[in-house]
Amino acid sequence: MAVCFQFQSPLKPINFPVSTPRKVPLLRCKASFSTTSTTEIEPVFTSVKSFAPATVANLGPGFDFLGAAVDGLGDYVSLSIDSSVTPVTGLGxxxxxxxxxxVAVNELFGAxxxxxxxxxxxxxxxxxxSGYHADNIAPAVMGGFVLIKSYDPxxxxPLIFPQNQELFFILVSPEFEAPTKKMRAALPAEVGMPHHVWNCSQAGALVASVLEGDVVGLGKALSSxxxxxxxxxxxxxxxxxxxxxxxxGGAFGxxxxGAGPTAVAVIDNEEKGKKIGQKMVEAFLEEGNLRSVAMVKRLDRVGARLIESVPR
Amino acid sequence: MAVCFQFQSPLKPINFPVSTPRKVPLLRCKASFSTTSTTEIEPVFTSVKSFAPATVANLGPGFDFLGAAVDGLGDYVSLSIDSSVTPVTGLGxxxxxxxxxxVAVNELFGAxxxxxxxxxxxxxxxxxxSGYHADNIAPAVMGGFVLIKSYDPxxxxPLIFPQNQELFFILVSPEFEAPTKKMRAALPAEVGMPHHVWNCSQAGALVASVLEGDVVGLGKALSSxxxxxxxxxxxxxxxxxxxxxxxxGGAFGxxxxGAGPTAVAVIDNEEKGKKIGQKMVEAFLEEGNLRSVAMVKRLDRVGARLIESVPR
Structure with missing residues (x-):
């Protein structure tokens, strides 16, 4: 038995609810499940559709351990069972x-x-x-801010940002492919003690700001x-x-x-965010000679979710 | 005009309220205030007595930027005006x-x-x-946990530990003078990137645990x-x-x-704390051949305060 995936155009702006979903299959793949266990898990649906939010990670001093999910931006996965297909693994x-x-696979088999x-x-x-880092996948699954305390185990x-507070990400993506190798090579192998202490303190301030819903403090910390x-x-x-x-332009930080090239700024008001985004687009063009697009998106507080399913 | 200080035995266990204060002057000094300003500040009392809590700092990943005040342990300062004394500066x-x-000087001059x-x-x-570090002096003045975000400015x-939660420090001090020079020399000049990321994430977890009143998480983080x-x-x-x-023995961490030699453990229950302290004392003796004393003290949530004052 094979499970067929269909990915919709990832990380393009989307809106909920989706009445006429755009179908732009970028990638099709098939996955199989090992049947070594004595009790094989049976699917409960023939097809499901799920969504998970895009994420911002490497938030300044939160490098490699803190990420946040972005509302209204992400990827859909449609998944259906095709018993005629030979199992092939692979999911990237x-x-x-x-x-x-x-989430789609999980829901298909009864969560x-x-x-x-x-x-x-x-x-x-x-x-x-992209390496063994959970600071994108964790908030994509869980929503909100997630702190990775350890890998083993x-x-x-989850760091709960207060419900009564607004937080907007201004995301400005230039037409530029960040040189991944150079980006990785740019990371210092060693960090001087004063900078280590500084970044630790800012990481602490960042976490406190998230929990207290202090967008100004959050911006300052992620800028630091x-x-x-x-x-x-x-x-x-x-x-x-x-x-x-x-x-x-008024952004708090x-x-x-991630590793770029998108710039992320934070603000507490959507309209202000749009104006700031425009200033950032102008700066990319004037100072970097790069065209870019700006989006203003809320913090996603839900994470990956089932969108629709067809009962067996 | 000179202001005379009298310090009571510092960092010995004390109890509030003090009905018959023990007077063990360890240090007497005199301080003067510059009179270069055009409007000289006049004292409002002839004498005041103040208290400030002892502090624990360098709490694991909170190294150099996070400290906490300890209830019922600290130092009194009695301060009186003696107009006959020639001004001499000095306060260490x-x-x-x-x-x-x-606090005493501030109160003397009308706060x-x-x-x-x-x-x-x-x-x-x-x-x-002890160097330009605020992670002891800030909680000593302010009480509770204090995160030092920056020095300039x-x-x-302040990280508010929830009022309805109990937090006890188990403080075990061995009869051993920590070799300060060696302690400083032991600090690495550089930190490898994986350890930097690890400690930053634990610093974040430590801050989150304080704000959420999660003593288990707090212990785990400060141990890490x-x-x-x-x-x-x-x-x-x-x-x-x-x-x-x-x-x-059951401590959460x-x-x-600080730079030692005191060991600090955390727990949420005083009686448990005393038992754990005894185990720690035994370990110092058996494994380090050092005699030690254990104390179990609450988090101080008040900070430096005026104890008594005599109106002018």
Whole structure:
């Protein structure tokens, strides 16, 4: 028995509810499940459709251990059973794709797995694409902010951003392929003690700001990285000026999302966010000679979810 | 005009309220205030007595930026005006002494200074004794947990531990003078990236645990340092076994307080704390051949305070 995946165009803006879903299959793959266990798990649906949010990670001092999910941006996975297909393993895509796929498979088989197991499943997929990092896959599965406490065993700590507070990410993506090898090589192997202490304290402040719903403090903390961002920003044309433009425009903070090239800034108001995004787009063009698009998106508080299913 | 300080035996267990205060003057000093300002500040009392709590700092991954105040342990400062004494400057003592002195002087002159200014004043004193670190003086002045966000400008973030939760520090001090020079030399100049990321994530978890009143998580996080504690613990005979004994005895976590030699463990129950303290004392004796005393003390939530004053 094979399970067929269909991924919708990942990380393009989407809206809920989806009445006429756009079908842009970017990737089709097939997966099989080992039947070594004595009790084979039977699917409870013939097809399911799931969604998982895009994520921002490497949030300044939160490098490699803190990520957040972005509302209204992410990936759908449609999944159906085709008993005629020979099983072939393989699942590689972004964290949103991996999270949506994990949820889809899980729902298809009656939601036997818990959140931690879904993150572990997605982590295996992520490991093949971008390294063994859970700071994208965990918030993609769980929503909100998630702190990765440890990998062995996997310990995840959701950091609940207060419901009565608004948090918007301003995401500005330039037409530029970040040189992955250079981005990785730019990471220092060693960190001087003063910078280590500084970044630790800012990581603490970032976590406190999330829990307290302090968007100003959150922005300040994610802007404060002295270790990774200063090495990577110069590799993205205009990035340093984009950050300045964001702050000057009223953003509470700005840094590189993940390994780039997207810039992420934070604000508490959507309209303000759009204006700031425009300033950032202008800075990318003027200082980096790069065209870019800006989006303003809320924090996603839900994570990967089932969108629709067809009963067996 | 001179102001005369009298310090009571610092960092010995004390109880509130003090009906018959024990007077063990360890240090007497005199301080004067510059009269260069055009409007001289006049004292409003002829004498005041203040108290400031002892503090634990360098809490595992909270190294150098997070400290907490300890209830029922600290230093009193009695301060009176003696117009016949020639002014001599000088104020050097522990953070508790410095905090109590700062509060005493401030109260004597009508409490003109805010908390930040008191910390800055204490910081100047601390700088002369133990380096320019605010992670002891800030909680000594403010009580509770305090995160040092930055020094220039000084930004302090109180982390409020929930009122309905209990937190006890088990403090075990061996008869051993920690070799300060060696303790400092043991600090690595550089930190490998994986350890940096690990400690940052634990620092984040520590902050989250404080804010959420999660004593188990707090203990786990403060126990998790991979950078400073592994270098310093071997310099204090028996420390590694004391930590093991604390955890085995039921403590939620254990690390070195400050630069040592005191071990600090955390628990949510005083009686349990006393039993764990006894195990730690036994471990210091058996494994480090050191005699030690254990104390179990609550988190101090108040900070430096006025105890009594005599109106002018």
């Amino acid at each position: 895509s972004s964290a949103a794709s991996a999270a949506a796929a994990a 036997k797995l818990g959140v931690d197991q879904l993150v572990l499943a997605g982590l295996e997929s992520e490991a093949k694409v 996997l310990e995840l700590k 990285d002295k270790i990774v961002e200063p090495k990577r920003a110069p590799l993205i044309p205009g990035m340093e000026d984009v950050k300045k433009a964001a702050i000057k 700005c840094t590189i999302s | 003592s522990s953070a508790a002494s410095a905090a109590a002195a700062a 003109k200074l805010g908390v930040d200014q008191l910390v800055l004043a204490g910081l100047e004193s601390e700088a002369k004794v 000084l930004e302090l973030k 340092d991979k950078i400073v504690e592994p270098k310093r613990a071997p310099l204090i005979p028996g420390m590694e076994d004391v930590k093991k004994a604390a955890i085995k 254990c690390t070195i307080s």
